[in-house]
Every structure is written in C-alpha cells, then in structure tokens.
Amino acid sequence: MLFDAPLADIRAYIGRAEASGELRRMTPTTGSTWRADEPQVVLRQSTGLELGSTSAASLGLLLWHGSEPSEDAVLLVGPDLAEAGGGAAPVLAPPAGSGMKLRRPFAQVICVRVRGGDDEVYQRYRDMREARQRVALRGVMWRTLPRQQSIWCRIDRASLAEGLDARTLGSAFVHEMRALPFVEAVQVLMVTAGQAAVEQLRPAAAQVLDIVDALTRMHEETMELDCDSCEYEAICDAADELRRIHRRLSQRSER
C-alpha cells in the first residue's frame, strides 16, 4: 500500500509510547457541542494554550490505508489540553506584554482506513484533506500549512475552562473524516509531549510528504511518465502503489 513504510514508523512510535505508559487511548465522543460554523480566530490576549505554529515544532500528517486502523480512536502522547496549558484558570495566562509562554510543540497524525477505489486515490486524498480543513470548533483556532506539514492551534481560556480536551478535539477530526463515504475508520494521534516527541515523527513525515508530493504532481501537472528517467523513481521504489498509479496514468495518456 501507498503508506506502508511511514505507517510502520508510526505504528512503532505508538508502540513505544504505549510501552512507556505515555500513550492515552480514547474512544471518540459521539457528538460535539463544540462545533463551529466557521474557522475561529483566537487572539493572543485570550489564548490559554498555543500548539505548534511555525515558531514551535509542529507536524500535521494525513495518510490512509486499506486495512488500518482497525477502529476509530483518539490517541494522545503527552499532557491533555488543560494540563498542557497549565490549567484553565485565567490567572495562569501569560501576563500582558510577556510574550506567549504557553506554547507547546505539537503533532497530529490522522490515519484513515479507506475501502477500495484505487482509481480515485487522488480525489479521495483531496476529499480527506478538505475534510481536515473543514474542522472548526468553538474557541479553537486551527490552521494548517499543508506543504510545510505545519499546524498552528490556539485554544482560548474560556474553552479550556469549559472542559475542552484532546478527546473532543481529536473526535472532531474523526467525525469529519467519517462523513466521507469511503472512510471506514479513523485514528487521530496527537502529541503534546514536547519537541523530542514531535521530532521522532519527522522521518515518517518526510516519507508522507514525498509520496503526497509525487501523487499530486502526477495528477496536477504534466510530468515525466517514463519511469526510467522520472525524478520520482526513488519515491516510487519505496512506495509500490505509487508506481502502479504512475503506470496507470501513463497508460491513460498513451491511449
């Protein structure tokens, strides 16, 4: 499958976190009263917790597979939101003018189990990516830079005080993905345990980016369709399914 290699890395990462007792496995919530109609903006003044951004370690990955994950789940490595933010009480907010202190490195890895449909792989990727973009929760500013695999999230103090937690946040992504007809299960892994914990996912992230990049170029641009001279040969070597997609496109263009 397309993401076999990075998925193996992520599976190993989860296994290590589980073995060391750092992993929390949660069943997604069944509904959310936190849903918002539009992307939110949280200003620094009311921020209780800031995750990721371009000035802290940050990773956002989206990958899919035909047989994993086995069920919907929200996984957390590191403190939950209120703990990570130092608590929900306004008194713990950074003093005005002191600069943001409650900023933490952050990673989110969304693994989606999809059924069939090899021919529509790129369209499905686009659908899943758009579903991820659609997630909007009250009091949560969520922005992504897809090409940089970067996430920036601010959560306001009022939402932390009301009890917004990682389970609710992760579940919002599960629900949005599950609304797609070809999605069978979704696992959302979130890492708030610090920079080292985020950086351990970097090799898997690099593989995901290469694969998605090649997939995008195959479908969006006129590219070299002769595998022997193509610049993506090495990436296809690492992801067999990518080569099959490439060949399929090549055959289509020859017809």
Place this chain on the structure above:
Amino acid sequence: MSVVAICGKGGVGKTTVAALLARALDSGAGRGRALFVDADPAGGLAMALDLEPPRTLDDLRRELIDAAGSADVTDLLATADYRLVESLVEHRELGLLVVGRPEEEGCYCKLNSFLRQAIETLSDQFALTVIDAEAGIEQVNRRVMRSVSHLLLVSDLSRKGLRVAEAIREVAAESGAPRVGLLVNRVPDDAGRPETALPVLAMVPEDPEVQRFDVEARSFFEIPETSAALGVVQGLLSWVQG
C-alpha cells in the same frame, strides 16, 4: 457585524480618525473584537498605532505567487488563511492587517481572490472591521473586502474635500447601499456646519493633543481621555457598531 470603510480625499485625516477609533475601542471594556485594515500603501495607521506588522498583505500575496507553482487550490487557500492570521498584529482585542504596496493591475486575479476570501473569513470573526482606505470605494471593493456595511466619509471644511466625499458616496451607491455618514475633521472653534447633502455624523475639533501625538510619532493608544477629538470619535462608536 459591521465593516466600516473610512474614505475621503487625501490629507483630510482618515488615518487619524481610524487611529482615534482604535483608541476609543481599546478603552472600552466589552466592546468586542475589532479588526483594522490599513489599506494605505504608506502604512500610516500601523505607524499611528505604533504596531509593527510581521508582514504586509503584499508580502503575503508574493508568497502565494511563489507557492502557486507547487500547490493546488486547497493548499493555497489553507496557506492564505494560515499566513493571514500570522500577519495579524495584535493589540489586546484589536487586530491590524497592513495591505502594503498596491497590487499590479490585472495580475494574479485568482490569488487576489483567495486572499480576499481569506480576509473576509477572518473579518467574520470580529464584531467590527475598520478599513482605512487609500481613496475611493472601488479600491476597497477590489482589494480588501467585497462587502462594506458602513461608509465613513471624512473631509475637512474645504469645498474640494466635501466634493470628493460626495463623489465617493455616489460610487458607493452604485455598488450597493451601505450606511453613509460624514465626519468633518479639524474644525476650528468658530466654524459652522458645512453645506453638504451628506448626513453629518460629527464635527471633530482641531485638537493640539492629536497634533502633538502625530508630530512626536507616539502611539494613539496613549492619547489621554481628555482629548477633545477622541471624545467626539467615541461618540461615533454606536454608529459604526450599529
């Protein structure tokens, strides 16, 4: 939600009025969040408020042009949205976006449209958006926002200033009908109301305090409550928020 465009002839004090509005909003608790857009290429509002934007919208547009070669529409929209929020300079409950240099005519229409869409999405999250416009309503419509709910025309007592304000109202009427009001700026003590068909909202007196802050390049957020000009602009808040 109100979107207020401050328009008028050059040199009549639009930026000063915008800065005084920011000061008036900053002083009142519970007034809600406000987004200010400095659409003056010289970045006068950012200077008046002593705020340093991390990047201008023009910088962002160039970044999007560079990214356009290797990203598709969804990626570009997400990037525009992310970088736009990053470009926001914050002061308590106020946010400021600086437009920067004017865009090149006719180029990159699609990217400009992405950017405008991102600005409108951002603006939806603020109770009030105030645009310190360069000149004329067309510029506001084309470059920053499609929808302006309030047109705050600024003029001094000069006939020319008032004519420009009247002309802008005519153009605005063609592209929709926002609420329109005239603010007459720098009015000497002995002056009467100007002859104009425009609805006069307020007469802002000449204020040595404002002039001093301007000359000394001090932040308008520090203008004292005793400022006569600030007092008049505070009286405008119910109109712009209405």
